[in-house]
Amino acid sequence: MNAYSSHKQFSRLLYISSLDVENSGERPEQTAREIAEASAAHNRLADLTGSLLFIDGCFIQILEGPPEEVEKTFERICCDFRHIDLRLIDLISVSERLFEHWDMACLCEDEETSLALRDGLQEVRFLVGINASQATLQMRSLLDSQSAGSKD
Ligand SMILES: Cc1cc2nc3c(=O)[nH]c(=O)nc-3n(C[C@H](O)[C@H](O)[C@H](O)COP(=O)(O)O)c2cc1C
Numbered sequence: 001m002n003a004y005s006s007h008k009q010f011s012r013l014l015y016i017s018s019l020d021v022e023n024s025g026e027r028p029e030q031t032a033r034e035i036a037e038a039s040a041a042h043n044r045l046a047d048l049t050g051s052l053l054f055i056d057g058c059f060i061q062i063l064e065g066p067p068e069e070v071e072k073t074f075e076r077i078c079c080d081f082r083h084i085d086l087r088l089i090d091l092i093s094v095s096e097r098l099f100e101h102w103d104m105a106c107l108c109e110d111e112e113t114s115l116a117l118r119d120g121l122q123e124v125r126f127l128v129g130i131n132a133s134q135a136t137l138q139m140r141s142l143l144d145s146q147s148a149g150s151k152d
Pocket residue numbers: 035038039040042043052059061063073076077078079080082083104
């Protein structure tokens with residue numbers, strides 16, 4: 001035991017997957033929102049936070065919290081038939097959360113999504129393949145802009 005071992009460590013996980021159109025109803029954006037809402041309710045109980053992005057049939061999700069809860073929930077997510085081609089991009093240990101205000105934020109494209117937000121979502125999708133930490137920061141920054149916009 002040393003001075004640092006009492007500090008709490010969290011896991012932060014990032015993955016991408018594709019909506020399985022055959023198992024997800026006729027309105028993909030609505031399905032994505034419903035997934036984010038149901039996830040937020042579960043995550044609150046499990047002390048998990050994060051963000052779910054959905055664009056052009058592609059999910060990008062960040063899940064963070066106590067390592068054992070992240071692991072358990074990710075195992076369930078992997079078995080979910082509503083998405084396919086799941087690919088784990090990053091799993092790191094961190095001392096602070098980045099999404100502490102969101103049980104599961106939804107960055108989901110729909111008919112009302114502004115061009116600026118759509119560009120932002122596409123940028124995350126582009127970044128996720130080349131720089132996981134930049135993609136993560138970009139997701140956080142999109143949420144900050146959304147919160148700032150909703151206060152106007
Ligand atoms: C893209 C996607 C993201 C999900 N994210 C979460 C999540 O953050 N937390 C969660 O509890 N379930 C999440 N789920 C749902 C789980 O896969 C699962 O359906 C849910 O936790 C209920 O599990 P149970 O039926 O075994 O209780 C997600 C599902 C999908 C398709």
